[in-house]
Amino acid sequence: MSNANSNFRSLKSFGISGILNEDSIVFYQTLFNSSHLGKISDLLVFNIKNEHFDELRFRSLVNRSVLYFFHSYNKDINSDLLKKGSRPILFECGIDLEKVAIGLNFSKASNFQVEGILDKISSDDLKVELDKINKELDIESDQTVIRYQTQTGVLEIIFILYFNIQVYSDDLKKSELVILNDEESESSPEPREYIHLGDLDFDITLTDKDLSDPSLSVFRVSGSDSVESQEEYRVVSDPSGVEKRGSSQWKVKSLIKSFSSALSDAMKGIVNAGRSKSKLNNKKIEVSHLSEGRSLKINSTDSKKIILDTSLQPIEKESSNLILHEESKVLEKKFEKLDSGSSGDDFVKEIKPGIEKDLESEYGKLLNEIQTGGLEKLMMTLKDKSRVMIREISNPKVEIWMSEIRSRLITERARLAEMTKTLNSSVRIKEIEFRNKVAVLEEEIKRKNVQLAQRNQVLSQNRENLSTLVKNIDKIKESMKNQTDQTNSENSSMKNKYLYAQKMLHVSREENLKLTRKLEEMKVQLNAASSLAQQQSVSSNEYSFLKDQHTRLQRKIEEHKKINIQVMEQLKSLKKEKSRAEVNHSADEMKKKMDSALRMNAMSRDQVEEMRKRIDQLQQKEAKMKAEILKMQNEIKRLVSSEKKRGSDQLK
Amino acid sequence: MNIDLDLKKVQSGLINNLYSSKIEDIPPFFLMPVSVFVYLQANEKLVSVKRALDFFTPYELNKFKSFKYFYFSDDIKKSFPFSQSGLKVKSFLNLKVSIQDIKKKKISESHFPGDSYFLSQQIFRGIAPLWLESGSSCLEINPFLVSVFVNELCPSLEEEKLVMARERDVRSFEKAILISSLSIFLVLHLGYCNLKFLADLRSFVFYEIVFGKSSFDSTSEINELIYLSSVWIENSEFNSVQLSFLKKHKKKSAQKIISRLEKERVITLTKLVSSDRSMEIQKAKNV
Numbered sequence: 001m002s003n004a005n006s007n008f009r010s011l012k013s014f015g016i017s018g019i020l021n022e023d024s025i026v027f028y029q030t031l032f033n034s035s036h037l038g039k040i041s042d043l044l045v046f047n048i049k050n051e052h053f054d055e056l057r058f059r060s061l062v063n064r065s066v067l068y069f070f071h072s073y074n075k076d077i078n079s080d081l082l083k084k085g086s087r088p089i090l091f092e093c094g095i096d097l098e099k100v101a102i103g104l105n106f107s108k109a110s111n112f113q114v115e116g117i118l119d120k121i122s123s124d125d126l127k128v129e130l131d132k133i134n135k136e137l138d139i140e141s142d143q144t145v146i147r148y149q150t151q152t153g154v155l156e157i158i159f160i161l162y163f164n165i166q167v168y169s170d171d172l173k174k175s176e177l178v179i180l181n182d183e184e185s186e187s188s189p190e191p192r193e194y195i196h197l198g199d200l201d202f203d204i205t206l207t208d209k210d211l212s213d214p215s216l217s218v219f220r221v222s223g224s225d226s227v228e229s230q231e232e233y234r235v236v237s238d239p240s241g242v243e244k245r246g247s248s249q250w251k252v253k254s255l256i257k258s259f260s261s262a263l264s265d266a267m268k269g270i271v272n273a274g275r276s277k278s279k280l281n282n283k284k285i286e287v288s289h290l291s292e293g294r295s296l297k298i299n300s301t302d303s304k305k306i307i308l309d310t311s312l313q314p315i316e317k318e319s320s321n322l323i324l325h326e327e328s329k330v331l332e333k334k335f336e337k338l339d340s341g342s343s344g345d346d347f348v349k350e351i352k353p354g355i356e357k358d359l360e361s362e363y364g365k366l367l368n369e370i371q372t373g374g375l376e377k378l379m380m381t382l383k384d385k386s387r388v389m390i391r392e393i394s395n396p397k398v399e400i401w402m403s404e405i406r407s408r409l410i411t412e413r414a415r416l417a418e419m420t421k422t423l424n425s426s427v428r429i430k431e432i433e434f435r436n437k438v439a440v441l442e443e444e445i446k447r448k449n450v451q452l453a454q455r456n457q458v459l460s461q462n463r464e465n466l467s468t469l470v471k472n473i474d475k476i477k478e479s480m481k482n483q484t485d486q487t488n489s490e491n492s493s494m495k496n497k498y499l500y501a502q503k504m505l506h507v508s509r510e511e512n513l514k515l516t517r518k519l520e521e522m523k524v525q526l527n528a529a530s531s532l533a534q535q536q537s538v539s540s541n542e543y544s545f546l547k548d549q550h551t552r553l554q555r556k557i558e559e560h561k562k563i564n565i566q567v568m569e570q571l572k573s574l575k576k577e578k579s580r581a582e583v584n585h586s587a588d589e590m591k592k593k594m595d596s597a598l599r600m601n602a603m604s605r606d607q608v609e610e611m612r613k614r615i616d617q618l619q620q621k622e623a624k625m626k627a628e629i630l631k632m633q634n635e636i637k638r639l640v641s642s643e644k645k646r647g648s649d650q651l652k
Numbered sequence: 653m654n655i656d657l658d659l660k661k662v663q664s665g666l667i668n669n670l671y672s673s674k675i676e677d678i679p680p681f682f683l684m685p686v687s688v689f690v691y692l693q694a695n696e697k698l699v700s701v702k703r704a705l706d707f708f709t710p711y712e713l714n715k716f717k718s719f720k721y722f723y724f725s726d727d728i729k730k731s732f733p734f735s736q737s738g739l740k741v742k743s744f745l746n747l748k749v750s751i752q753d754i755k756k757k758k759i760s761e762s763h764f765p766g767d768s769y770f771l772s773q774q775i776f777r778g779i780a781p782l783w784l785e786s787g788s789s790c791l792e793i794n795p796f797l798v799s800v801f802v803n804e805l806c807p808s809l810e811e812e813k814l815v816m817a818r819e820r821d822v823r824s825f826e827k828a829i830l831i832s833s834l835s836i837f838l839v840l841h842l843g844y845c846n847l848k849f850l851a852d853l854r855s856f857v858f859y860e861i862v863f864g865k866s867s868f869d870s871t872s873e874i875n876e877l878i879y880l881s882s883v884w885i886e887n888s889e890f891n892s893v894q895l896s897f898l899k900k901h902k903k904k905s906a907q908k909i910i911s912r913l914e915k916e917r918v919i920t921l922t923k924l925v926s927s928d929r930s931m932e933i934q935k936a937k938n939v
Contacts, residue, residue: 032849
């Protein structure tokens, strides 16, 4: 990278601020047409203040670049603007200490090919007219930077003119092409200031402040030689011009007043001299100090010098004392009012009685008067007359008188000088005070604005807080209401609970009593049940006895069955024998025995069945009794547990 | 300063305090600056028929003809400075000065018609005070009132597409109106003083937003401003936003607007100070 290019802050951002330094100023303007380019270049040129600035190259570059690119790329700018992708040209011109840059930003036209443009610019074989134009413009400038974004088609061409190209001539890279993707583009760095060309007042910008036209100036009030306090006011015949120039009319008026007062004092002396003829006779009037050239200078060591181009004509020799006396009377009448302390304006009125009361018109007329030389003439005549008097009169008394006049004049002059000093100082002080006041006011305004902004913020915050508080309060109120309701309900519920508990207590107590009674009854029943259980134990003994009997009887039955079987076998055998021999009697006897045995069996069976029934009945009774015992036991347990619970509840 | 978009009912007793307009005078497809009401005599109620930023079709106007008058809420007062400046800027951009006017010294000879930088200066001086209409010490603007300004400045959007956009989605329709209007307003600050260009840009942005495009690249100045406007509207939800919002986004166009507005503010302050000073000097003279 060359030394010149190393000064570029950012190549990857659109806008010429990336090409320029931090202290740069960028002027910009949107161009919809190529008219008024001259004014634009005028405005820019008047803002570029550099010794090495090549105005001709700059103007030609501005005009040609805008014209060529505008008409080449944006022919139909006002129709279908956005569909065609054409937009107005953004024109930027930036200035820093080293260079001036001209930038044109616009969307690419369809026939403009970006890639390879640098080669096209450098080579001689150029086919496209556009490329030729580019080459021409590149030659105009010291350096060219072309930026192009591929996705959006935005194109920017920057032409750079260096104030001192010799510094960079060796290392300068003539042209630079930067093709950007959307991701690569950076934000453009800030210059010192952006100025829209419309904000520059054309009339004020282009007026030359250094013009000096002596024909216009009647009073030139110049400042001191020192640079710091040098101030110059130009007074023109038109009082409105005074205001335009910024000089304070009242200052000049006050100076004229002082001059008029000085004149009046001088004339008083002369009038007094005219009154006393004896003083005037034979005395030389030395008014040499009045005849110092053609100017009456009131010197002051302050910064403001008042130079009045007046002439004091000497008093003519021809005039006798009478003439002088007459003139002195005339002057006396004119200055009578000055004795009473009237202002210079009245003085003006006396000179020209037809003047209107308007101070400004009087002032203008006074100036005219002075300009035309009326006062000068007066002074000249007085001078001449004084010279005549000096020549004619040689009375020592007159000399003394004149010395007195001289001393008076000197004192008056000194007084005038002091007055001017004080005036100047007061004017300065007032100016300083005004400036300080302005600064203070501006600071106060800024502070107040800041305070207002802060207060507004505080107010907004307070309002927000208030709104949140109100909301909270509402919520709290609702919750309080709910709580009161709840408390009320709770109180009522508590009361109800209390009453209910009391009732329950009563009830529980009654139930306890009942249960205790039941317990007692149950206990009685238990005792009864226990007695039954004892009886059951007796019945159980009977049951066991009966069981034994049953088993015995069953054994007997089995024995009898065996016996029966044996008997039956015997019978059979007997029958067989009887059949063989007559055994009816034994059979009958056997039959009887069998019948008795059978009856015995039946009897025993009946007894066994009865015993079984009894056993079943007893078993059922036993089960019932057991169940009743269990019930009683459960009821006892429940009663005990309920009593325990009630006791605990009561404790709670 | 916020505008109430959803005023649905107003007490009928306040009817005398409302602004009214004959229904005949309302142009179709003109975006309403505030909510529009009609008066139901039977019920003695004022009922809203249109929300702010909405418009009437010819059919709807015909339907409401029997009511004779439309009534507008008190918020319409806030929109007066904006509508007036919109008309003023429009007159500047349509300025056609004849040689006779120049001879009569109505227009300074140094400024010929079509002088773009002079136009931009005058337009800027006309729109800069709108940043202080809210009454706060900070420079802030309400995008809703900006749409009123742009509505007066630019011709109305295509009727068919307006209707389609509204029917598609009311919220995106309103957003598109606000973003497009704010883009035009910001673009005017940088001197884009061509009425045709502004109208085309407004319709371009409006349609892009209504029909789906949510993001704009920030390569060119115009796209930067459209991007900033869309971010602005998304964040503010139709409320006023201060100029400091632009300072956060380090875009070239934003920097230019901020410097221009701040300079204008300093100029107005110094003018105030100088006028006070001249008053003091005059007092000293009189004494």
